Amino acid sequence: MAQTTIGMIGVGNMASAIAKAMHRADANLDLWLANRTANKIKSLVQTLSAQHVLMDEIDKALLKGTDMIFIGVKPKDISALFANLGDSVNIDQAITWVSMASNVSLAELKALTPEHHHWIRIMPNTPVEVGEGFTSYCFSEGLPEETLSKFKRIMSASGTITHIEEALFDVASGMAGCSPAFIYQLIEAMSDAGVAYGLNRQQSIEMGAQAVKGAASMVLETGKHPAQLKDAVTSPGGTTIAGVNTLEAEGFRAAIIKGISASIEKTRELQK
Incomplete structure (x- = not known):
């Protein structure tokens, strides 16, 4: 070649x-x-x-x-x-x-x-x-x-x-171009929670980052809908569903959708 x-x-x-x-x-x-x-x-x-x-x-x-x-x-x-x-x-x-x-x-x-x-x-x-x-x-x-x-x-x-x-x-920009920053925020927040409960900062960051990496690999490699994979982790009356319900009540998914939408709209604004 x-x-x-x-x-x-x-x-x-x-x-x-x-x-x-x-x-x-x-x-x-x-x-x-x-x-x-x-x-x-x-x-x-x-x-x-x-x-x-x-x-x-x-x-x-x-x-x-x-x-x-x-x-x-x-x-x-x-x-x-x-x-x-x-x-x-x-x-x-x-x-x-x-x-x-x-x-x-x-x-x-x-x-x-x-x-x-x-x-x-x-x-x-x-x-x-x-x-x-x-x-x-x-x-x-x-x-x-x-x-x-x-x-x-x-x-x-x-x-x-x-x-x-x-x-x-413009949609790809908001979804793929900007979203790594949102995931970094998620990992940082997860590590803050870990530190609050006694883990050191490095352990907390590694746990959060690996959880995100592993979950992403599960979505890509299994081809399953994220909701299916979430349901597989949430036992009835268990610890995970308690956390999922709290995130839902605090507007977690809505915040993600709004954040990506804001990035897309800003991209469109800059194109004018």
Whole structure:
């Protein structure tokens, strides 16, 4: 298999996580990283045996011979990035660009590059760094199947990769993109309860985190509805149903639904 060359422009937390995942999928990946602040990615460049590219040399170093270029700059900076690149993107090679910008549509992205270039839009979440992420993707019309297969291959070590219609990207953002923060809150609250009853902090965090991880694996691996799995744990008159009833009375499920809805609505607001 020929070596794959990947460029990345803007290497923040999410882009760094994706770069690490791609390296796990293919340790021989030819990876080129461009970031406005070089010192912030010095360690990452060394860890991944990557090449560092100065932002003002992107046109010379990345645009020719690169299989795919990931864009990790903030949504508000994408137009300026391509304005600075100017005519250098007008090359015969059909570059495939991958955008992580949450509120920039495929139509807006396509308008930045020549017609024969391709775009993949992704919505990852931070657990991609440890291979347990969820990445939604959609793509512009005409993307070659070979290119899509290459994208899936280099992202394979990031976790689950699922095609989502672009019209549902705002929902995917609230469900998968934001929800890890909600789960961290849950684990933190569980650990607070454990500490209140005598466990040390580390024990409490481990118990909470493993409970979440194990429960998630049960849902994914058994294919059973979460309600079925909950019922299997709740013995009549037992300790678990007592806790379940208290959570229900305190609005646990309603709070989760409202939190995800708030994230989705905020995403839609930012798109206007």
